[in-house]
Amino acid sequence: MGGSSAVEEGTYRGSWRMWTRAPAPVLHGAVADYHGFVVDSGExxxxxxxxxxTITLILTFGDELRMERMPGSDEAGGTFGSFVAGLHDGPGVIAHDGHQAGLQVDLSPLAAGALLDVRLDALTGDVVPLDALLGRAGDELAERLAEAPDWSSRFALLDDILSRRLAGTRAPTPEVAQAWQTIHRTGGTVRVADLAREIGWSRRHLAARFRAEIGLGPKAVGRLVRFSRARWMLSSGRARSLTDVALACGYYDHAHLDREFRALAGGPPSLVGVPPPPTLVDAEG
Structure with missing residues (x-):
């Protein structure tokens, strides 16, 4: 069930290493990526x-993480081991003492609610300990991953566990899934009125059902899709200017792009930081 593995290396306030791998084909559409990481910054x-x-699942092997500012809020959060972060529409701040290791799993909202046995609107803008959702099974998963001999073994373990959980879950509402797919296919630019017309629901009914199953309404999700696409364009170096990025991603102009980055990321595109693409090499961790 496994895929190819690659290691991404670089330095960040000391040193960090990252291993990435696509999930097993059976998880296509439910899990976007696996990212294994080790950080040892010395500070x-x-x-x-x-x-x-995406819904973010963090499985930690190292020190606990501190949520110094909850996503999209000015409030401080708690201290977490493994956790799940719901969809949010603003930046947060997370911290640790300089040594951290673990895995990040990016889940599609179409499957995350069923995989984690939770309504996603209950997670919106929040960070929840994994054991609060899965009980002892959440802690056991992190422990098994930490004990695995290498990253390929960890990814294979995730493939197995997530595939088993997915096999026994309910499918998303077809109309919600269609709306989600259309939002992504259009890069987040589709109008909600057109989306409602496409699936045959009223705008009000679409917004309510979509928010309950995904965590945010279709308009807000479209905003996140545009923002993510803009960040990808900036990181890939394929855009000649910020105006090019704005127009390609459905913003009115450079000023609109700048306002959205300040609202969603806390700073302009030039400061939000998109490091140059790292070199990927085949490796075993």
Missing amino acids: PVSDTVLPAP
């Missing part, structure tokens, strides 16, 4: 958590 680290159209 405290504080990072900005940016919005994305």
Whole structure:
């Protein structure tokens, strides 16, 4: 069931290493990516958590993480081991003491609610300990991953566990799934009125059902899709200017792009930071 593995290496306030791998084909559409990471900076680290159209599952093997500012809020959060972060429409700040290791799993909202046995609107803008959702099974998963001999074994373990959980879950409402897919296919630019017309629901009914199953309404999700696409364009180096990025991603102009980045990421595109693409090489961790 496995895929190819690659290691991404770089330095960040000391050093970090990252291993990435696509999930097994059976998880296509439910799980976007696996990212294994080890950070040993030698000093405290504080990072900005940016919005994305995915549900984030973090499984930690190292020190606990501190949520210094909850996503999309000015409020401080708690201290977490493994956790799940719902969809959010603003930046957060997460910190640790300088040594951290674990896995990040990016889940599609179409499957995350069923995989985690939770209504996603209950997670919106929140960060929840994994054991609060899965009980002892959440802790056992993190422990098994930490004990695995290498990253390929960890990814294979995730493939097995997530595939088993997915096999016994309910499918998303077809109309909600269709709306989600259309939002992504159009890069987040589809109008909600057109979306409602396409699936045969009223705008009000679409917004309510979509929010209950996904965590945010279709308009807000479209905003996250545009933002994520803009970040990808900036990181890939394929855009000649910020105006090019704005027009390609459905913003009115450069000023509109700038306002959205300040609202969603806490700073302009030039500061939100998109490091140059790292070199990927085949490796075993």
